[in-house]
Amino acid sequence: MRDTDVIGHDLLAWYDANARDLPWRVGPAARRAGERPDPYRVWLSEIMLQQTTVAAVRDYFHRFTTRWPTVTALAEAEDAEVMGEWAGLGYYARARNLLKCARVVAGELHGTFPDTREGLLALPGIGPYTAAAVSSIAFDRAETVMDGNVERVMARLFDVHTPLPAAKPELFAHAEALKPLERPGDHAQAVMDLGATICTPRSPACGICPLIGVCTARARGTAPELPKKTPKKPKPIRRGIAYLVQRSDGALLLETRPDKGLLGGMLGWPGTEWAEAPPEDPPIETEWRTLPGEVRHTFTHFHLILTLQASTVGPEAMPTRGQFMPRAEFRPSDLPTVMRKAFDLWQAKS
Known part of the structure; x- marks a missing residue:
């Protein structure tokens, strides 16, 4: 078995036992039982999670999906109502694009989200990361999903010392090589969960990591210092x-x-x-x-x-x-x- 196959197998086995319980997620047991994610909830969560933590998003997601349970309901909402519910979540261009996207999906696409990365990229407010995440998680497409958690896991797994953001293409290539054809949506969520709960920015819990045996940075003792980042300029x-x-x-x-x-x-x-x-x-x-x-x-x-x-x-x-x-x-x-x-x-x- 190739190293990439071993990583994928061990990662999914860990995810099946340890997947986070998130309000927008259909967990591995439910997926095996035939339940499929709601693309609207996946898309909404991904837009909310940009530059924001899961802890900050939970209450907002619950309020939005209670008040607007479908993309059509959201599309019909008044702008001021949506902006008011978004208040405090930050990066307010996301809320404006959220409404634009909802209205395109509800109107031109009759309430149905595209199921491919290319189709999703054509919608307002959806960039490469969100398109890959929604197509993978909601539709089980074999896409490479790269967020900060995935970048950190790849940097440590392959001991990449090139500072971010210059390292992004190299880290993407590593993630691309690990992308499986089976259960790609669960794989994408597994890597993100690993970064969020075990391969954390500070004090990673390497001792309980399912990939400890194949992590190059762990073997070389460099994991805590990765990923490296180019120093930011002071803010004016x-x-x-x-x-x-x-x-x-x-x-x-x-x-x-x-x-x-x-x-x-x-x-x-x-x-x-x-x-x-x-x-x-x-x-x-x-x-x-x-x-x-x-x-x-x-x-x-x-x-x-x-x-x-x-x-x-x-x-x-x-x-x-x-x-x-x-x-x-x-x-x-x-x-x-x-x-x-x-x-x-x-x-x-x-």
Whole structure:
């Protein structure tokens, strides 16, 4: 038996006994009994899991699938409702593309997801990784699925010392060579589970790994230092002002951010551009007071520091942008994390 066959056999045997119980997953026992994954749930989970942990996604996935149990139901939802449910999960372009994709599948494809990588790649918001994952997990296609967990497993299994991201093609080639023709969906999930539970970034549990006998990095004592990564450049700091306005009847001044750009389509407080030296740009004429403290938040490419300006205005006040929302209709949970931080500080200092 070839080494690749041994790895595949041992990995699937381990997965059959140790597969994680995930709300979007059909486990190995259920698959053997004939149950098949719902492509909608697989796709939704993969979009949610981009740049996010399983622990963070579970509650969001449950709320989404309870409120919108099918791709058609999601396609018919109001944009603001979906963005509100997504709030706090981050990377908000995913939510906009989620709706675009759902509407294409529900409309043009009559509610049926394509079952091939190529067909999935044609849909909005689906890139190479997601297309490979959905086609493999939902339709048992023999695709190579590469996420951070798989990269780590491959780097250690084959003792690859080339730093990421330059190592990606080499790691993909190793994963491609291990791809089986039988049970490819379970194989893909097995490698990801191995990276998430045993071959972890720190202190890998090599002693209980099903691949300990064939892991080159384990044999050479290099596993804990892999995969190597190219040092990241320090993130720049940007600043901004958020204007928090309450009308005398309790209504709050809010605006929906433009579809393009950070937090696109999300509800938030009117504010300035985020720059090294943001210009003052108040949305209404009033007396402002600067709240003590500041809001700090980190995005992918920069750190943000927000100063908060607050005011209470009368019923005649007319904003130049945004609109007043009755307090009874306002839900802090509909705000993205940085805007909710601003709201929390405002309430604490009021």
